[in-house]
Amino acid sequence: MSSQPKVIQFHHQPIQSHCFNQDRTILAITNETNVEIYDLKQSPPKLITILKDHDKLVTAVDISIHGRIVTCSQDRNAIVWEPLSDGSYKPTLVLLRINRAATTVAWSPNGFKFAVGSSARIISVCYFEQENDWWISKHIKKPLRSTILSVSWHPNNVLLAAGSTDGHARVFSGYIKGIDTKPEPSYWGEKLPFQTLCGDFISSNGGWIHDVKFSPSGDVLGFVAHDSSLTIVYPGGVDNPPKSILSVSTSFLPFKSLVFKNENEIIAAGHNCHLVVFQGDESNWVQSGAIDDPNKNDDKTVGETSALNMFKQLDLKGTLSGNGSGLKTIHQNTITELRPYQGSSNELTKVSSSGIDGRVVIFNV
Numbered sequence: 026m027s028s029q030p031k032v033i034q035f036h037h038q039p040i041q042s043h044c045f046n047q048d049r050t051i052l053a054i055t056n057e058t059n060v061e062i063y064d065l066k067q068s069p070p071k072l073i074t075i076l077k078d079h080d081k082l083v084t085a086v087d088i089s090i091h092g093r094i095v096t097c098s099q100d101r102n103a104i105v106w107e108p109l110s111d112g113s114y115k116p117t118l119v120l121l122r123i124n125r126a127a128t129t130v131a132w133s134p135n136g137f138k139f140a141v142g143s144s145a146r147i148i149s150v151c152y153f154e155q156e157n158d159w160w161i162s163k164h165i166k167k168p169l170r171s172t173i174l175s176v177s178w179h180p181n182n183v184l185l186a187a188g189s190t191d192g193h194a195r196v197f198s199g200y201i202k203g204i205d206t207k208p209e210p211s212y213w214g215e216k217l218p219f220q221t222l223c224g225d226f227i228s229s230n231g232g233w234i235h236d237v238k239f240s241p242s243g244d245v246l247g248f249v250a251h252d253s254s255l256t257i258v259y260p261g262g263v264d265n266p267p268k269s270i271l272s273v274s275t276s277f278l279p280f281k282s283l284v285f286k287n288e289n290e291i292i293a294a295g296h297n298c299h300l301v302v303f304q305g306d307e308s309n310w311v312q313s314g315a316i317d318d319p320n321k322n323d324d325k326t327v328g329e330t331s332a333l334n335m336f337k338q339l340d341l342k343g344t345l346s347g348n349g350s351g352l353k354t355i356h357q358n359t360i361t362e363l364r365p366y367q368g369s370s371n372e373l374t375k376v377s378s379s380g381i382d383g384r385v386v387i388f389n390v
Contacts, residue, residue, distance in 0.1 A: 030317065031387040032355055033070060035061070042085040042362050043379035046092055049366070053094055054379065055083040060096050062114070078104055078116050085129045089136030095119075097127035103141050103151065105160055119160040121149045129175050133182045137204055140185055142173025148187055150199045150219075165197050165220050175236045179243045180370075183208040183217055186246060188234025194248040194256070196224035212244050212260040229254050229272040235295070236282045241371050247291050249280035255293055259307050271310045273303060282363040286373045286390055292316070294360040294378055298352055300388060316388055319353035358382040 041055040045065075052063045052070065058079050063070040081100035088094050094106040094114065103121050106114035121127065125144035132139045138152040141162070146169045149162035171191040178185055178199075185199040198217035200208070213223040224246070228234060232252035239246055246258040253275050259268040278296035286292055290313070291303045304313035315321075351357045358381035366387055367375035377387045 028389055030355055030389065033385045034383060035063075035385065036383045038383055039358075039381040040361060040379040040383055040385065041083065042087075043377065043385050044086050044088045044094075044364065045366065045377065046088050047090055051088070051092075052385065053086045053088060054385065055086055055096075057082060058098070059083065060086050060094070062094075073112050074114065076104075076106055076114060076116070081126075084127060085131075087130050087132050087139065089132040089139070090134070091136045093132075093136065095130050095132060095139050097130040097141050099126035101125065101127060101143075103127055103130060103139075103149075103160075117160060119149075119151050119162065121151070121162055122164070123147055123149060125172075128173060131176050131178055133178045133199075134180055135182050137182070138199070138201060140176040140178070140187075140199060142176045142187060142189075144172040146171060146173075148173055148176060148185070148197070150185070150201065152201050152204045163201065163219060165199070167220070168222065168225070169195075174234060177236075177238045179211075179213070179239045180241070181208045181211065181243060184211075184213055184223060184239075184243070186237045186239060186248075188237035188248050188250075190233045192228045192231035192234065192250065194226045194228070194234050194237045194246065194258075195222060196246065197222060210263075212262050214263055224258065224260060224267075226256065226258050226267075226270060228252060228256060229274065232279070235280060238283055238285055240285045240288050242288060245285075245288065247283055247285065249283050249293050249295070251279045253277050253279050255280065255283070255291065255303055255310070257291070257305065257310050269307050271305065273305075273310050273312060275301070275312060277301060281359065281361055282378075284363045284365055284373065284376055286376075287371055292363060292373075292376055292390060294363050296359045298354040298356040298358065298360060298380070300360075300363070300376070300378070300390070302390075316390060317354050317356075322353045355386050356380040356382055356384060 060076040079098035097103040103119040123145040129142040148165040151162040198221040228250035230252040232250035237248040280293040281295035283293040300316035302314040
């Protein structure tokens with residue numbers, strides 16, 4: 026915990042989403058209608074290229090293990106960007122077939138397909154069709170009744186978790202014949218044809234589900250809701266009720282994102298601008314700590330010089346808070362997304378966060 030977080034200030038536009046490539050040398054961040062690609066081998070990071078094909082806000086970006094980038098936007102489109110040898114990227118439009126904004130996107134762990142959530146009450150599971158040389162999609166529709174805010178893949182590449190504004194977190198099968206191998210039976214089910222509903226869970230007060238994730242083993246589901254709660258689900262196997270569903274209510278502002286540090290620890294962050302750690306097992310979960318806790322930070326540890334920060338506060342929020350030195354956290358505004366940064370598949374040692382303050386921060390956890 027001792028070493029300092031690494032802070033990269035990019036611009037003062039909100040970063041909706043960020044993603045690193047496999048070896049952490051490339052970083053993609055959203056900047057309004059564009060996605061900026063940075064080379065991290067240099068210090069400070071060097072802007073390599075800007076992906077400019079969207080004409081409305083880019084809501085999410087993800088990079089596959091092969092280095093392909095996928096972006097989705099409120100313009101109802103998703104684009105796959107193939108890296109070329111000269112450092113540029115070749116765009117291919119994806120046939121999403123949706124009539125509302127695309128809100129979230131995630132590659133499957135093996136990088137052969139991805140899922141796009143949208144306000145059209147549809148999840149598009151997209152894969153590459155060799156014959157026609159393009160990316161096409163199959164739709165998951167039932168029983169979705171509202172905007173999808175997050176999608177997340179199970180380690181087996183087949184199961185897909187989705188959180189939506191109707192307060193439900195659901196687990197579906199995203200099995201695509203010819204692309205996927207038949208998955209091993211798991212707690213979530215055995216026979217998994219496309220669109221099978223393998224689990225449907227509600228937040229404690231019916232709040233919007235902002236983010237949903239599987240644990241490293243895939244046997245546990247965690248999700249955060251707009252009622253500032255964290256819910257953890259332990260499925261019971263085929264045709265059985267869940268072994269347990271545990272909900273932790275907090276006094277924080279709502280969380281926007283979460284990552285599993287390991288099977289028994291979750292890190293969440295959002296409107297409180299710092300990371301909160303939860304711990305537990307099948308019988309009980311509790312809040313166990315915080316990273317960059319504002320109650321423990323003194324004013325010296327945060328921010329740049331006061332004058333600069335003062336102008337930034339005015340620029341970002343139109344107000345000055347407290348003593349003019351901003352919040353007592355590294356992030357000066359809502360954290361929009363957390364991502365695993367370093368560690369094994371079973372134990373994270375670092376996570377990265379992006380925020381509305383235009384920063385990406387790498388925290389030791």
